[in-house]
Amino acid sequence: MSPTDPLSPLAVVDDGDLARLHARLVADAAAHGVLDIGYRTLETPLGTLLLAATEKGLLRVAFAREGHDAVLAALAARVSPRILHAPARLDAAAREIDDYLAGRIRAFDLPVDLRLATGFRREVLDHLPEIPYGRTASYTQVAAAAGRPRAVRAVGTACATNPLPLVLPCHRVLRSDGSLGGYLGGPEAKKLLLDLERAA
Template sequence: MTIPTDLDRRFRDSAARSGLLDAAYDVIDSELGPLLAAVTDHGLARISYDPEPERELDVLARVAGPRILRAPRALDETRRELDAYFAGKRTVFDLELDLRGVSGFTLGVLEELAKVPYGRTATYRELAERAGNPRAARAVGMVMNRNPIPIVLPCHRIVGSSGALVGYGGGLERKEKLLRLEGALL
C-alpha cells in the first residue's frame, strides 16, 4: 500500500505540532551539499554532512528519545537561518541548541567555541585555554571532530597553531569554503 504524499506530509506535520516527536529531522540543501539537521523541543540537536540519517539518528535517539520522524516543517527556522548564513546575510545564529548528552570538558569547549566570532579564527590551543585547560589542544581537536552541530557551533573557525587548515569532520574543502564565505580567508 502506498500512502499519498499529501497525507504523509500532513501526518508528519501533525505529529510535530502535537508534540508527539522526541525529534524531527530533514535533509537541507546547502552550499556545502546536503545537511542532515534534527531538532527537539529543546532546540537544534544535530547537523551532519552525512545525509544518511541512521547513525546520527541512533545517537540522537539515545539522548532525546526514540520517537524521531522526518518532519521538514519542524526545521523551517533552521533552514531559514542556514540559508541566510550561506547567502552572507547572517553572521550570528539565533537558534536554541539542544546539547543534552554533552557534558564536562566537551560542553565547556563547545560553549567557548560558540564565542569565536564570525570571520575570525582561533587555534586549538587558544580554545583549550579558553575552556580552562591550556594543555588540552589535542582533546579540543577531538571535540571539534565530534561537534554535533557544525556551522552553527563554528568548529570550522578553529585552525592549527600555524594558521593552517587542519582537521575538519566535514572535510577541509568545506572548512575552506566556510572560512572564505566569512571572509576569514582571502
C-alpha cells in the first residue's frame, strides 16, 4: 500500500479531508435523528461565546469564563451525550447575536429550547423580554411581575442561571439601588451590554 491509498496506514489526511468527514458525520447524524445538540463558537466583543441548540431551538449561550468544555459536559449529562460541532445549526443564532451586538437589531426572533429552566426560574425568564431594550428593571420589579413580590433572591438566582443570556436579557435586571448586581458573563460584559443599548 502507498501513502496515497486512503486505506493505507501511511495515508496522509489533510484538514480538508477532516472537514469533509466531519460535515458528512454531522449530516448523517442529523438525517438519522441522532444529533441531539449541535454547537459552535462565536467571536464577539464579549469574548468567545458557545452556542448550542437542539432541533427545537437555541438551548444555551455560554461565556468563555464558564468553561465551554464544562458547559458541553453539563449538557451531555443533563440533556443528551449526542453532541456534535455543527455550526450550520447555529447560523441564524450567530447572525442575530452579531446583529444585536452591532446595534442592528433590538430583539431576538429565534426559536428557543428552555428545558434547562424550570419552575419559578422559568417564570422569571419568561418575563425578561418584557423589559424594553435600553431600559432596566430591578430584581424586586421582576419578582412582582412574576407574581412573587417577595422572591427577590430567587429572581437573582434565575438571572444567574439563565441558560440564554443576551437572548433573554437578564443584563437589564439591576439592584434596587441601580448598581449592576451579578452577571454570568461578569460585570464588564453586563456594563458593555447596558452601554450598547443606552447608546442606540
